[in-house]
Amino acid sequence: MKVSKEWLQEYIDVNQPIDVLSEKITRGGIEVDDVIDYTDGIKKLTVGYVKSVKQHPNADKLNLCEVDTGEAVKQIVCGAPNVQADTYVAVCEVGGRLPGGVKIKRAKLRGEVSEGMICSLEELGVHSDYVPKEYQDGIFIFQEPQEIGAPALPLVYLDDQVMEFDLTPNRKDALSMIGAAYETRALFGGEVTRPEQDFTESDDTVDVSIKNEDTDAAPYYALRTVKNVTIAPSPTWMQIRLIKAGIRPINNVVDISNYVLLEYGQPLHMFDYDEIGSKEIVTRFAKDGETMITLDEKERRLLPTDIVVTNGREPVALAGVMGGNFSEVTEKTTNVLIESAVFNPVSVRKTSNRLNLRSEASNRFEKGVSHEFVMPALERAAYLLEQYAGGTVTKGHNADGALDTSDSLIETSTSLINSRLGMDLSTADIEETLLKLGLKTKVDGDALNILVPSRRDDLTIPEDINEEVARIYGYDALPSSLPELTEITPGKLTDVQKKTRIVRRQLEALGLSQAINYALTTKEKALQFTERKDALPLLMPMSEDHAVLRNSLVPHLVDNAVYNTARQRKDIALFETGRIFISKGTETQPEEIEMLGGVLTGELNRTDWLQEKVPADFYAAKGVLDSVFEKLGLTDRVRYESFEDYPELHPGRTAKILLDGEFIGFAGELHPRYAKENDLGGTAVFEVNLDALLQVQQGSIEYEQLSRYPSVTRDIALVADSSVSAGTLVQIVKDAAPKYLTDVFPFDVYEGEHIEAGRKSVALRLTYLNKEATLTDEAVEAVHQPVLEALKDKGFALRG
Template sequence: MNVSYKWLSEYLNLDSITPEELAEKLSRTGIEVEDVTIPQEGLKKIVVGHALSVVDHPDSDHLHICQVDIGEEEPSQIVCGAPNIAAGQKIIVALPGSRITGNKKIKKSKMRGEVSNGMVCSLEELGYSDKVIPKKYADGIYVLPEDAVPGEEVFSYLAMDDAILDLSVTANRADALSMRGVAHEVAAVYDLEPSFKEVVLTEDSTDKVEDYMSVSVEDTTDAPIYTIRVIKDIKVKESPMWLQTKLMNAGIRPLNNIVDITNYILLEYGQPLHAFDYDQLNSKEILVRRAKENEELVTLDEEERTLTSNNIVITDGQKPVALAGVMGGLDSHITDDTVTVALEAALFEPISVRKTAKELNLRSESSSRFEKGINLATLQQASEHAAALMAELGEGTVVSGVASVDTAEVKDSVVKTTLGKINRSLGTAISAEEIEKIFHQLGFGVTISNEEVTVVVPPRRWDIHIEADLIEEVARIYGYDRLPSTLPTTESLPGGLTTKQRLVRHTRRFLEDAGLAQAISYVLTTPEKASRFMMRESDMTQLEMPMSEERSTLRMNLISGLLDDVQYNLSHNNQHAALYETGRVFYKDPTQTLPIEEEHLAGVITGSLGEKDWQGEGEEVDFYVLKGILGELMTTYGLVGEVEYQQDTNRSDMHPGRTATILLNGEEIGFIGQIHPVTAKELDINETYAFELNLDAIVQAEKEATVYRGIPKYPGMTRDVALLVDDTVTNQQIVDVILEKGGKYLKHVRLFDLYQGEHIAPGKKSMAYTLAYLNPEATLQEEEVTKAFEEVKEAIVTQLNAEIR
């Protein structure tokens, strides 16, 4: 929001307050001022000129030789190429030695043999943006009003000697999106009394609005207030200088007196208005309704819009003529031939306006205000002010009466708090008298009785509803810099990590020692990525107003983010990636308002964990490499329950023959396997293996107490066995049999070889294991180990139909 210091001075006495001081004070009380600019800074020796004569240059088809009165005894000759220059105009002249925008110096020169004592300037050469230059002068020079005095500096005529405050207005302070709203804020900050000029509207009592227009609203929740005024016999022409400069300094392009008035009222009151060409409406009945599916409207930007039932439209009884709160239609807009204006002032449902603006990618000054809220108390006043200005500047007449539908109740709101609550919250000892004064500065009614503070808030501050809002207002006006700095009073507690924090830290250390690097992915992702690799069925949790479609949905897995990291590494020529992540996923239960948060652990590996060096190539990773890392991690947790791996063929994004569900005491806590080749191709990654665990389930699981033992005094023994088994027999089945029959001295079983191929019968595979035995209390006897080992081999042959090799 660009705020003109001079315009603000029309409402308040700011003689003792500089623009810089005002900006600093506003920023310290809650509305940040990003910058203060004075348009004339850097410009000098730019004056009003009077074009006495304009003749064509003899050696050019587009240049003109002008004799210009610049307030000196003799006219000055200036060569100008502007297509719209003409004798008799008051123009902007940069004298020799002057500075224009970009610190460019103007010198006396010759153009095609003719002397040019300076330059006739356009607004762009004074630093104005193309977006705000009046359309009439977009391709040429700007013409000043007839009363401009030759030789005087142009800055006061163009309001370039003003100071423009760039306010960064947050969504909760939409009241500051108007000059009157800012005036109230400044008045509160400096304890001033704002003064607003009374508007006198004169209506033609011989003509009634009922003879011109009727208004109806299909659903008053869409438009609680909708009004139309009619102004007849107007002349559409260029706006006066004061109106044009106010709009340009606010960043709005002047178009004509009627449209400029609606924009002026938007800036002053924060009330969006729309002006229809009455004669272009096919009927004299205005109906506000929801658009029909695939209904079409050509908006003012000349784009054809296909509408949906999300959109509120203004219709002439049949077809749409405007998008409510967003933009008008091209067919009914104000033109130079308009003689009768139908002026709309309304209140539209904010959510629908926001959805329409987003759906059609059509944000406007109007829609942003309807979305955030408007002051209902000044809606009719804004309409009257606009109608009076149209009658004055357009030389027209206001038809008596208003065609309206009004179901909204405009009233003050009452919010209560206590002196104790205010002072406890702020850490202050502000007296009742000072708090009462603060609310009076804000323009609120206030009563303090027995410590209770009752505040009557006017409709212009629709952001104040609860006790905390009152406390914030006191803090702002009292001064954040005056609040004492105190530390919270609390009992001193010994520091320490929770069980979950210790387990997560242990997990990170273990995986990093195993060669994996930590990754941190975005919690927000796309709906497609969020719903992949899910460990249970769930609806998606989506944002209502995402920053982008790529960040619209809360994730329900960690693997998708890690695979994005893998793809990034591969695209940067890093073929070997080993990553892990701990973080929350979000499941949605239709019966609950908030999503269910669950802590997960996931990891991915691709390529090789080892480096290629003089000793040879690094070994390519596979399912068993990742399973080994994960298995060792699970062992370090000391889980009392049994961890099992069962083949899983039902995960769509995982390889059906190389994926396993991870069970703890028979309950699923995760999965591990190869990313499906189709999915890998889609994601443009190589052969990749991944796992994901529910870390919360591991935290809650029963664990063995950590017992520290001395290093064994006695040596152990090992036995190796190679088996030929059916390829349907799993490693887990074999390990279970070995552990069952291995005897009390068997401490560890390790698979060290797996082979299928040449010299192995089809449907068979060779698996080799090392069995480690240890008696912590005595030296093992050969006979004890041999006997136990023979029982293992016999059980494997009998139970698994294996062949000992």
């Protein structure tokens, strides 16, 4: 909403500089997003009288104009096609300036002296989109005689600053100049003057009836008729005010409709009375498949949720959105029917969005218009048509429906307001503050009964009153104090927060970058990298790409890798921590689990000068996770086992991850087919239940003195089936030699020559240590031999 200070002055005395006005309005709760100063950069702009116009001797499209500027008659060269003698114009004299830093100098144009410039509206700072038709490609000409030599800017109504309100949806009351006036009164005081609407009615009465077939569609509809209007340009003051509000003037009848809309926030519609096709107006919901041609000459197929204004047979307007093409006001119009109504805001919003027809009218109708201004706007339009279109207003108006203009009641109390605001305001202070807003208050001891006019129907509960008192009395006046504390609790991170930071820092130290993706995905991707067969859908999804909640972090991480590799970033290492959502049925809340996911593709830790690199394979993903488990002290509680459940993963290069025997995630390489479908090379992914990792309770750390005695190592090589994991062999060794065995790990795996097909050789290194004495060969053999026998008993042959 653009609010002109010059226009606002008509309704309330605003004796404040624009910076003070805009600053206080912003502090009062309505943000002034911008201030447009039409005076900025303009100097020496005066009223000139064009005495004569003759053809430039050396240019076909230029004219030599004799212009009286009050001090002297000057010759000005002008190329505007509409320049003519005996007119009053805006002249920027030599030494003057125009917006954009344009300096006016004495010049010669094709051999003829020019002492100034006759200005167009665009040259005075008006955007070309808003210039009226009669001034396009031409200069601005005053409609009436003016004082020669007088400052021109005030007479063009551009000696003004315009505030642009950035309104929240609940402040629809400020979508009008009168609403802005009431807001100004609340902040600065004064009285609001309503616009004049005292017209003279003819002896003829309104002969058009109204019928609202469905009050849900149109709760109230009123009309008046004005006859014998003359279509012409609207007066300059009206045109310029519309321009400053961002609306291009058309003609006096259409302009009056838009002008009243901006005054009251009540949209009107002007019909050509003679083209409606009947003496009856009927409002209803549209019939399914019904069509009409709107003002933009497009045929619209209507739905039963659309509201139409009809002549009893066919639609003449799409209610609250756009009129029909055959009933619009044209140059031939002589009689006008004015509509002022209340339409169902939800229906208007749906229609406007579906047809992509956004307008000043639909913007107000879809928020719900104020009942208080429906009839005053109708009367005001009739008055302006009488004054500026020469119309004759017929007697009375017709209406159908109920118009509730009564005040609503909010009950609160002085003590409640003070307790919520932390202030000590008297009842008189609160009453005075509310009166500035136009809210009358009935006081009964501590109780306050507040009457709210319909223009402020956004106020419905006591908390709304608290907010109004705070913003009008002044947020700066709210006291600041510290709470009374019996005990001060120092702020600190929780155990989960500490562990989460450890995980993130470790991953970043390994070279992974953090990704943040939407929790919404497609139905197809929601079923990837998971055993679940469904996903939680949104009731009103934004698009097919954001239709359901995710079951896994990995699909979006793969998308991240695809996006980067497509832009020549071949080596990618990303991780993400975020929630997945497990559906528990439509009647219960979904289960939310915090997960850790990652994707690796290309090469990791490449050092070209050493010719070393680490491929992004299963072992790289496992190594990343192992470092995280180690940081969390969980290495001895985590096991890896073969895993072939997810078709998106390579069946021979994927492992499931168990924590204390419970499944918490997986790590593996993408299936070659899936990788190829996504234009990826060798790529590894992982995902683990971060909640499960962080919730594991860890014991206290116990330190041991380093042993004074040396350790002894033994290497053994075993032949096992290829399906047997090294972890299984390690566990057998640990179970068979609990005494002195401090470490066991696989250091070599071999498959090939001298090994049967389907078999492999695994080499293990065992470390023995006696912390109290030096181990002898006999002591080592005593604990080592049971290990060998246990392996043989399990069917594993020792290689020589």
